[in-house]
Amino acid sequence: MKRFGILWGGIFVVAFAGSMLAVHELDATAGASRPFEEPPYLPSATFLRYASLGYNAMAADLMWIRATQYFGEELDRRREARRSHQGQDPQKRERYKFLYPLLDRTVSLDPQFMGAYRFGGLLLGVVGRPDEAIALYEKGYAANPDRWEMPHDLGRLYYLDLKDLKKALYWWSIANDIPGRPHYIPRFIPRLYAQTGQKEIAIELWKEMLEATDNEWLRNTVLRELKKLGVTVSE
Amino acid sequence: MSKIQAIAMNTFKEAVRDRILYAILVFAIAMIASTVILATIGAGSGEKIVRDLGLGFISIFGVFIAVFIGIGLVHKEIDRRTIYTIISKPIHRFQFILGKYLGLCLTLFVNVAIMTGALIGLIFAAEGLWDFRLAAASGMILLELMVITGVAVLFSAFSTPALSAIFTLSFFVIGRLLNDLRLFGEKYAGPLAREVIRGLYYLLPNLGRFNVSAEVVHGLPLGEVISAMTVLYGLLYIVTLLSLTVLIFQRRDFR
Numbered sequence: 001m002k003r004f005g006i007l008w009g010g011i012f013v014v015a016f017a018g019s020m021l022a023v024h025e026l027d028a029t030a031g032a033s034r035p036f037e038e039p040p041y042l043p044s045a046t047f048l049r050y051a052s053l054g055y056n057a058m059a060a061d062l063m064w065i066r067a068t069q070y071f072g073e074e075l076d077r078r079r080e081a082r083r084s085h086q087g088q089d090p091q092k093r094e095r096y097k098f099l100y101p102l103l104d105r106t107v108s109l110d111p112q113f114m115g116a117y118r119f120g121g122l123l124l125g126v127v128g129r130p131d132e133a134i135a136l137y138e139k140g141y142a143a144n145p146d147r148w149e150m151p152h153d154l155g156r157l158y159y160l161d162l163k164d165l166k167k168a169l170y171w172w173s174i175a176n177d178i179p180g181r182p183h184y185i186p187r188f189i190p191r192l193y194a195q196t197g198q199k200e201i202a203i204e205l206w207k208e209m210l211e212a213t214d215n216e217w218l219r220n221t222v223l224r225e226l227k228k229l230g231v232t233v234s235e
Numbered sequence: 236m237s238k239i240q241a242i243a244m245n246t247f248k249e250a251v252r253d254r255i256l257y258a259i260l261v262f263a264i265a266m267i268a269s270t271v272i273l274a275t276i277g278a279g280s281g282e283k284i285v286r287d288l289g290l291g292f293i294s295i296f297g298v299f300i301a302v303f304i305g306i307g308l309v310h311k312e313i314d315r316r317t318i319y320t321i322i323s324k325p326i327h328r329f330q331f332i333l334g335k336y337l338g339l340c341l342t343l344f345v346n347v348a349i350m351t352g353a354l355i356g357l358i359f360a361a362e363g364l365w366d367f368r369l370a371a372a373s374g375m376i377l378l379e380l381m382v383i384t385g386v387a388v389l390f391s392a393f394s395t396p397a398l399s400a401i402f403t404l405s406f407f408v409i410g411r412l413l414n415d416l417r418l419f420g421e422k423y424a425g426p427l428a429r430e431v432i433r434g435l436y437y438l439l440p441n442l443g444r445f446n447v448s449a450e451v452v453h454g455l456p457l458g459e460v461i462s463a464m465t466v467l468y469g470l471l472y473i474v475t476l477l478s479l480t481v482l483i484f485q486r487r488d489f490r
């Protein structure tokens with residue numbers, strides 16, 4: 001009985017030590033871990049929804065984590081490529097090409113996942129894929145028409161990144177009508193009307209705001225903006 | 236009633252003596268706690284991730300408990316031949332089935348309560364707030380588990396544990412996808428197939444009705460998803476399953 005114990009104990013030690021050595025050897029030959037290059041196969045959102053058996057939110061979270069990891073890995077690879085190619089990235093066009101599909105799956109699994117729309121859209125904008133950012137935000141707005149975040153972010157993208165003031169105005173006007181929107185949105189709208197040449201509307205909106213507020217700082221801001229448009233209001 | 240209660244308490248005691256239950260529970264709590272690690276790489280969505288995964292683990296491990304204890308509930312008594320001792324006593328067979336079922340439901344209640352307590356405590360430790368809305372989601376998870384237990388007990392009354400596990404898990408999968416199946420039928424199926432799917436829709440348990448995790452996590456109003464009708468539907472389906480189990484069990488010949 002004791003001999004059996006020693007025998008099996010010996011087998012355990014040898015097998016365990018052998019497995020550790022094998023892992024060490026594999027790491028040395030193939031790298032410690034396989035880099036997360038790109039998802040070799042990304043199932044469709046419909047398939048994922050069925051496969052997750054109603055645990056859609058859980059699947060969306062895991063997909064979201066995968067998307068952020070993918071972004072981080074691509075960022076590292078881009079830095080590495082630039083370092084070794086005198087500041088140029090030969091695969092620039094291919095970079096981040098799976099970011100939108102990953103984000104799309106995430107929000108298809110959980111259409112109320114605001115973080116994925118907002119942060120995901122921001123990332124797509126940052127890496128120079130504004131069309132995909134717009135598609136993501138618009139999908140978010142279609143799924144959550146009572147949330148101000150999507151039209152707000154679309155306005156921001158059009159204004160800051162794409163310099164399309166008319167579209168920025170369109171989306172911020174939508175955001176302005178949704179309860180809970182940030183306090184600065186109403187101020188942006190008349191400014192945009194002024195910048196897009198619609199001075200009359202801008203003046204009307206500023207005046208309306210002036211009448212609606214007692215806030216000293218806001219009143220001074222409105223008076224300043226009106227002055228810029230050539231209108232002087234007596235207090 | 237006291238006979239049913241006695242069988243239920245005995246089933247509960249038997250279940251909590253089962254080491255596999257503790258293994259599942261410890262593993263579930265470890266998984267719930269590990270959501271904090273995933274939350275840190277969630278890029279600003281950590282709070283949502285902890286809640287989603289936490290509720291998901293409560294449901295998944297609850298299903299494990301319901302299925303793997305439920306399937307052996309009646310069969311074990313037959314296999315050990317303890318059923319002869321029980322049915323020779325002045326106990327109706329329906330009392331035996333109801334007692335067994337309620338005992339397992341009590342076990343599930345205790346387990347879900349512990350897991351939910353762990354999740355709420357974890358969120359309090361991480362965010363400093365008591366999120367009691369999670370208890371509403373857990374309540375609905377418990378109702379879903381009670382339906383699954385009903386299915387497991389039904390199969391346990393006339394089948395082997397292995398087959399019962401396969402059948403119950405199949406019911407779980409179909410039940411979870413039933414809404415999609417109906418939509419698929421309405422959109423793509425021909426007239427006959429549509430009628431068959433409609434029939435299946437009313438025949439099989441619509442477990443998707445009990446899934447309110449998304450509403451809880453996103454802070455959406457619960458009034459629309461947790462209605463008295465949803466609870467009534469769950470309870471009526473359980474009664475249907477149990478009455479069928481009693482009918483089958485009554486006809487079984489233990490000689």
